[in-house]
Amino acid sequence: MLKPNGRIVFLIDYQDHYSYFDSNLSIYNFLRFSPKEWEKYNCSLHYQNRLRHSDFVGLIEESGLRILECRSCGVSMEQERELKTMPLADEFKKYDFDDLKIPVDIFILTKE
Template identity: 30%
Template sequence: MKRRLKPDNDTEANHAFALSNGLSQLAALNEAGIDVHGKVVLEFGTSWHPIIPMLFHAAGARKVILTDIDRLMDEHTIDIAKGRILARIDDVASSLGLSQEKVRARLDTFAPEYLVPWHADRHPDASVDLVISRATFEHVPEHSLAFFLRAFHRILRPGGAMCHLIDNSDHWQHTDRSLSRLDFLRYRDESLIWRLAQLNPQAFQNRLRHSDYRAMFLAAGFEVVHESGDPDPRCLEDLRALPLAPRFAAYAPEDLAILSSLFVLRKPADAPA
């Protein structure tokens, strides 16, 4: 019944992309001096296939907590995620600096805590070392995201970290390649077409830009340890002709044209627990 009401539309290509994204997140954390081994990791918005949290488990996380608003993951989707990783075991083991045997052994012990629906306001204080997400923030309304960032700050231990990868592109373009990847910036928030499009919670896009996320992280009390996001050359060209909604008129084109943002953040060690 679940698969009829909420079909799993993930593709093998998206799984491969998720795996690469997860390895990039682990590499960014490592470069920032943040060790995953022995840590309690919470993923915000797991969806169907726990490829990335499975990678964090393989990297040595002591405990993995998965959260979502709907129960989408099950044993079948876990098996699919494991299969995707095993299909690239060479790349994964090399990236993690582990033997293939070690990675396989850790994948066999993947037993996450699955909290659905997750009530962020009830999660214990200072109980998590690392909060991660991939392609989730862009689907959260701005006021709700501010709430979750405050919750993350509270549940993280002092000195704890976050790593978030955000897709800033127009998701409508994913199914209509004739559109610019920034096409959705033309619509006013109050326009009928935009309001109707946002009624579907599965299709909601907040349209926040790289600079908006950075400002929200700082406002929530986090230090920005690392950030990356390069303007897309094609999108910079598109912006020359794209009529922008007033909301986006004051943004620098280089900010609007960032399609993917990666942030590593830290809760100050002297912050209250």
């Protein structure tokens, strides 16, 4: 669908979307749940994937697209502390802290 040398922009929000409606929840809240536990909360009408920045980079590279630019939004020191002290589900323990903490990315991609 993308022409050679075309450009496409993606904004990817890695935050727990329930945190938008419940100020008691961290933007990282959903990282504490195992896949089985998360099934209880992740309804099909408001599906949230829990892929992280490095997962998307891998998917983009596998697709044959090239990343021209990626801008990652920062987080507050309080949010960093929350993530550092929060118990993570086993599947998220493999990620680097700097990968996990990214709340939003903007990717500019091209097809060559």
